[in-house]
Amino acid sequence: MIRRLVRFAAPIFLFAACAGEDVTPNVVLRLTGGFVYAPAAGSEAAGYVTIDNRSPLDDTLLVIRSPRAGMVHLHRQVPEGGMVRMVPVERLSIPPGTTRLEPGGLHLMLMALTGTLSPGDSVDLTFEFASDGERTVRVPVIAYGDVPPTEEGIP
C-alpha cells in the first residue's frame, strides 16, 4: 500500500517540481524516477534519478545540491572481476538518450545531512547542467528493500 502510494506520489512530485520550469523554452532534459534511500546508519544517503536528454547534443552534469545535505557527490561503481570499485565522478556527460543513476551503478551520495531522512519524507535535489541550466526535482525517501519508484532494478 505504501509502496503503491510512493509510486503514485512520485510522478506528482516530479510534475510539481517541473511545472514551474516549463516556461523555459529550451528544456531538453527530463528528470524522472528519482529516489533517496533512508540511511541505515545516519551519516549519508544514496540517491538516484533518471535523466532523459531529448536533444541531439551532449550536456554535462556539473553540480548537484540539496537543502538536506552539506554536499552531494557523484560516484560510479565499476564491477571488476567479482568486485565493485567506486570511482568519484566530477562531471557526468549526459549524451542524447537515457542516463540512469541506479543501485549498483551511478549514485549520488548526500553527505553531511542536515537532519534525519525517513521513508515517506521527500528531498529536493537540484542538478546544474552546463547547457540546460538548473533543474530541481522532489524525490521520495524510501527504505532499503523497498521497490524504487522506477519499478526497475533491485529488489
Added chain:
Amino acid sequence: MPHATRLLSALMSVTILAGCQGSPPPSQAPEALRGPELATPLPKPDFTLLTLDGAPFDFRQETNGDLTLLFFGYTHCPDVCPVHMANLGRVMKQLPNLVTERIKVVFVTTDPERDTPERLREWLAGFDPRFIALTGSPESIRLAQVAARVQPAFRDTTVTTPPGEYLIGHAAQVIAYAPDNLAHSMYPWGIRQEDWAHDLPLLLERWPGTGR
C-alpha cells in the same frame, strides 16, 4: 510463469511414470536454484573473528549445520551492501519460523576502522536484529576473505577523495553455505527478494546436512 513451469514438470513426470510401468520410479532432477550453482561446492572457511561484544566467533563452529549466508561489506556502502542485507531482512520476515530458525546471516565488516561496534549494531539492526555482525583486525578480516575464497576488500588509493574519506572496493556476492557446510551457490549483486524466497527453503531441502 513459475506455476506453468511447475505444472509442466509435474505433467512430464506423470508422463514418464506412465511410460515406465513396472520399472523403478525415476529419480527426479532436483529443483534448480535461482542463484548460480557452483560446479564445485566450496568448503566453509575456517576463521575466528569478533562479535560486537568482543567475544570470539569461530565461524565454522558457530554456524555448523545452519544455512549460513556470509557477506563481506561496510556500512558506508551506498547500495550493494544495504540492499543485500535489506532484501535478506525482508525475506526473513516472510519465511516461516521453521525455515528462518535454521538460517544464520553473517555480515563481516571490511572497514573495521570506521565501522565501530555501535555503528554496526545500528546499521544491521535496521535490517533484522537476528543478523550477526563480525569485526576484527584488518589482517584477520583479510584472512577471513581469503579463506572464504573472495577477493579481499581494499581501500582504494587510486582515486582522490576529500580528506578523511576513502572509497572501498569489495566483493559484491553473498555466499550461501547449506546445512552440509558447503557453498553450492554464490548470490551476486542483482539477486532479488523473490529469488531468496525461492532458494532459501530449497537450500535447506536439497542439502539438509546431518543436523547440528
